[in-house]
Amino acid sequence: MRHSAIPGSSGSVRPMRLFGDPVLHAPCAPVTSFDAGLARLVEDLFASMYAARGVGLAANQIGVPLRVFVYDCPDDEDRRHLGHVVNPRLVETGGATVTGPEGCLSLPGLEAGTRRHDHAVVTGRDRTGAPVTVRGSGFFARCLQHETDHLEGGVFTDRLTGLRRRRILRAVRRAPWGD
Numbered sequence: 637m638r639h640s641a642i643p644g645s646s647g648s649v650r651p652m653r654l655f656g657d658p659v660l661h662a663p664c665a666p667v668t669s670f671d672a673g674l675a676r677l678v679e680d681l682f683a684s685m686y687a688a689r690g691v692g693l694a695a696n697q698i699g700v701p702l703r704v705f706v707y708d709c710p711d712d713e714d715r716r717h718l719g720h721v722v723n724p725r726l727v728e729t730g731g732a733t734v735t736g737p738e739g740c741l742s743l744p745g746l747e748a749g750t751r752r753h754d755h756a757v758v759t760g761r762d763r764t765g766a767p768v769t770v771r772g773s774g775f776f777a778r779c780l781q782h783e784t785d786h787l788e789g790g791v792f793t794d795r796l797t798g799l800r801r802r803r804i805l806r807a808v809r810r811a812p813w814g815d
Contacts, residue, residue: 643706643718644682650698652688654813655743655791659696663789664703667722670765674704678720678763681706690741692779694786697742703760705783712774721768724760726784729753729777736778738792744813748804750792756780 653659685693691709695702706720731754739747756777758770772780793804808814
């Protein structure tokens with residue numbers, strides 16, 4: 637499969653799975669085949685993320701329960717980070733713990749202040765199987781933690797407590813897609 641220089645340009649937009657879908661709440665399986673199917677999945681993830689105007693997308697958000705995510709995300713200094721990670725592991729977090737607005741393509745239109753570390757390191761593989769290490773700070777660190785959580789079967793609402801959690805779950809019930 638030939639790949640263009642623009643991520644997602646050869647991919648297909650797939651439907652987004654929404655909060656409550658069981659695929660979002662179960663850990664994803666590791667990728668074992670670094671083949672054309674995986675390359676196609678990465679392209680579809682980019683295409684779907686861009687179509688939804690997101691900055692990151694995990695495979696289970698389009699219904700594929702495999703450990704893969706893509707990102708096109710700025711950090712707090714507006715440096716752009718673009719890539720993908722297969723079989724990611726969050727190996728380091730640190731810095732200050734910051735509460736900041738967080739949303740999710742699987743909860744369209746909703747966000748809540750969510751606590752995350754200001755620094756994160758993820759290791760894994762690229763679509764060819766080569767090792768990768770991705771380091772992020774600020775907003776990009778939030779993105780790395782958010783997408784890694786998805787692959788463990790978590791959504792950002794799982795990190796909320798008290799009033800914030802009650803408000804977001806009430807907003808989900810009231811959302812047109814929240815049935």
